[in-house]
Every structure is written in structure tokens, then in C-alpha cells.
Amino acid sequence: MKAVLDHVGIAVKDLEGALRFYRDALGLEVEAPEDVPSQQVRAQFVPVGQPSDAGAGAAGASLELLAATAPESPIAKFIEKRGPGLHHITLRVDDIHAALAQLKARGTRLVDNEPRPGAEGALVAFIHPSSAQGVLIELKQSRATGPKGPALQPASSGGRVLLDPARQPIQRFTLGDFELISVSDGFFRLDGGSMFGVIPKTMWSQKTRPDERNRIPLAMRPLVVRGSRTMIIDAGMGDKENEKFHEIYGVERSRHLDHTLAEAGLAAEDIDIVLASHLHFDHAGGFTVRDASGRLRPRFPRAQYIVRRGEWEDATHPSVRTRASYLLDNYVPLAEAGVLQLVDEDQTIMPGVKVRRTGGHTQHHQMIVIESGGKTAAFVADLIPTTAHVPDVWVMGYDLYPLDSMAAKRQFVGEAIDQEMLVFFEHDPVIAAGYLQEEDGKRRVRIDL
Ligand SMILES: [Zn+2]
Ligand SMILES: [Zn+2]
Secondary structure: OOEEEEEEEEEOOOHHHHHHHHHHHOOOOOOOOEEEHHHOEEEEEEEOOOHHHHOOOOOOOEEEEEEEOOOOOHHHHHHHHHOOEEEEEEEEEOOHHHHHHHHHHOOOOEOOOOOEEOHHHOEEEEEOHHHOOOOOEEEEEOHHHOOOOOOOOOOOOOOOOOOOHHHOOOEEEEEOOEEEEEOOOOEEEEEHHHHHOOOOHHHHOOOOOOOOOOEEEEEOOOEEEEOOOEEEEOOOOOOOOOHHHHHHOOOEOOOOHHHHHHHOOOOHHHOOEEEOOOOOHHHHHHHEEEOOOOOEEEOOOOOEEEEEHHHHHHHHOOOOOOOOOOOHHHOHHHHHOOOEEEEOOOEEEEOOEEEEEOOOOOOOOEEEEEEEOOEEEEEOHHHOOOHHHOOOOOOOOOOOOHHHHHHHHHHHHHHHHHOOOEEEOOOOOOOOEEEEEEEOOEEEEEOOO
16 A cells, blocks of 8 residues: 555644744744634644655645634544644545555554545545554545546635536535535436426427436535524435436436535534425435444434425325335434424524425425525525526426426516525536526526626
8 A cells, every 4th residue: 555644633722822833933834724613623734745745736745733613622622631732644545445445454443444525525534543553543535546536626615606517616605694505415317308398309408418318417406504503405315226226317426415515514413404395305315324234314413304294294105106206215214213393384494594385396395595684595496406497487397286386486586586586506517506687588597606
């Protein structure tokens, strides 16, 4: 195994005190500090290697100064026990799966048996200090050096729209007191004809290019709402389905919700509330996971899951027409685990966040309206799944009540234009969010965010 020093993590009591030595006394350059809310730490990198050490394009080694931002942070606990000092050493490897297999074969005690997502799309795993002479060792496989999958750029943010969907950065938006983070659970494909109902292919194929099986690419973009509490709206399809399912729906989840949440500085444990627009598999599949023993359990261990009662009734009693979309494993375990909360009507879920029934797609499909500081955003889910569905008549063939969809959409689009709402498009393969406009009866989406 080849391993290169990536960085050395140092637990510090306070960053200012640490900088008086590393920056002022030693005279080293330091990078801007970065908060990692999921770990309750602030990290400041101090480059100390030569970029050429690490090969083309990779950064050289650095020191990572780690300060706790909360008393229960792992760094605070570390300092309490051992005082400030060396916390961990990170070694970069080409193939982290192979490295872990090799270590396991030699009886090494691991903290992580499987790699998990780290910052900037890297995969990381910790080795227990008892196997490494008292040093906590982190293995890291950078996204760009992975043997599998395409090379990807580090995530960027700030509402920039990238045209290469494989790169799908997370996108952050500020709305009054809220931070809204559009994350991704990857992509899938559905029949183009079914996605556009009565619209002929000669028209819809000008907006999106079908593959040889007539399927069009769709994204799954849950939305994180960070305010007094942290909420996620929908959660993509998750990873419980088999190969045949993945083949039928052209599933591409090489970068999924775990990765994009990690990029947003979040872990599943950070989510307080999971809110469902409706319970179709491409929205609710990520609500549950199958653990090592094969048992289904809630994917967000601390969260309360909120579902509209009518949608729950329909989803737990699917008909011949609806049962391909309603997969019980995605939500029945939530009721069994006692984390399900049903709401009966339009109401406030947390201050500034309301649900509103649209019907149409399913009888109890709901959109989510977020308001703060005089600004409004709307997560419309399958009411307007992509930017191609903005005109009234461009309604999915999947919709159970298409005339209701049209009426709900017409009303919503009027409001969205009047109030300059930021509208999120959950399934658009390229555009996460934008503002609706209408000129000479023609609607368009403005994305210069
Ligand atoms: Zn749906
Ligand atoms: Zn959908």
C-alpha cells in the first residue's frame, strides 16, 4: 500500500492562541478557518508541504488546527481527557477499500470497517489508536484519485449553476434567517412520454434528450432548511433497491445524499425533522435504511418524520395503479419505530416553514413554503418537477388528477411571480432553483441567482 501524508490534526484550546505560535512565531501562512457543524469544530489549515510531494493537482501536506465550537464536541472531550496536542494523522491512499481489506486481514483494529464520506467528496476511515502505537490514524481517498468513477471537481457553492450534472455541487441559499442547502441523492430516469403527459414527443424532446429507451434524466434534490432546527425535505430514493430496479430506472447514485450532506457539513444525526412532500420512492426511499442485520430502521436517527395523513393512508393502501411508486419499506418502519408524526391540514411545521396541499400528482401531495426576512421560497416537489414543467399544460402522465395539477400550478405560478419566490425544482437534472417570470404569456425561469 502506498500512503502519503495528507495532514496532521492538532487539537487546540483556542485558535487565536494556536495562531500566535503557528502563524506569528513560526511565520507560516494560514488558510481561512472552516466550520464543520457536524463535528462541532472549527478547522484551520496551515499548509506545510510542497505541492509536488503529492503529485499533480493535489495539495501538499498541512497542519489542521482543530478547536471545539461546543462543549460536547469530540475535540472538547479529547482536550478534557488528554489536554491539547496531536489528535490524528491522515494518510492519503489510492484505494481505501483495498487498504481496509489489507488491514483487516492483518488483524488491525479499525474504528470504521467501511469508508464513510468526508469533506469535499473524499472517503475516509479511522484506524483505532490501540493498533497504531497510540496514534489515531485516518485514511483518506480523495475524490479525484479514486480508482472507480469519474474524476470530480471539489464542490462549489454560492448558487452557481453548473451544466455538467455529474458534478452537481451542493448549492447554498440565504433566505432571511434560514440557510437553504440544495443537496443531491443522484439521478434516475423515467419514460419521457410519462413525464410529459399529453405533450407530444416532438415538443418535449426539444427540452430534454431521451436515451435509446426513451427515458429522460432526472435529479433527486432534497432540500435542507437550517434555522432554529435542521430539517430535510424529502430524501431521494436511498439504497435499498436491487439491481433490476436500478437497471429499469437508470439509477446513478455514485454521489448520493450521504456525500452531499457531508459536503454541507452535516451528518444524518444532525437532522431534527424529515418532512415529506409525498411518499413516492424517489422522495421517501431515503427515509429508511437496512442495517447490517437486515432490519429496516429510520435513516435519520434523531429525527421526527412528518407526513400528511391523507398521503400516509394512500401510501399504506396502494392500488393497482399506484403500487409501483409506493414501496412500504420506505415508510412503514417509521411508524413501527415511533418516529412518525401525521399532520391533517395545512400548517406551520417549524417557525417560517409551512406545508400546503396541492393535490394533483397524488390527492394529498403537498408543497413547502419557507418564509423569512420578507422573502419566500417554495419547494414544489412534483407540482413542477423540472423547469420544463413550468407551463400549465406540461403535466406528468403519472399525475393521478392532472386537472387539479394544472389548477394548483396556475395559482402557484401567479403567486411565485408576484412574490418573487425562489422556486426549487426537485427533479431538474441541471437547475436546482430559480425565479419564475412571465412575458407575453410565456413563462421562463431566471437562474442568475
Ligand atoms: Zn411523485
Ligand atoms: Zn418525483
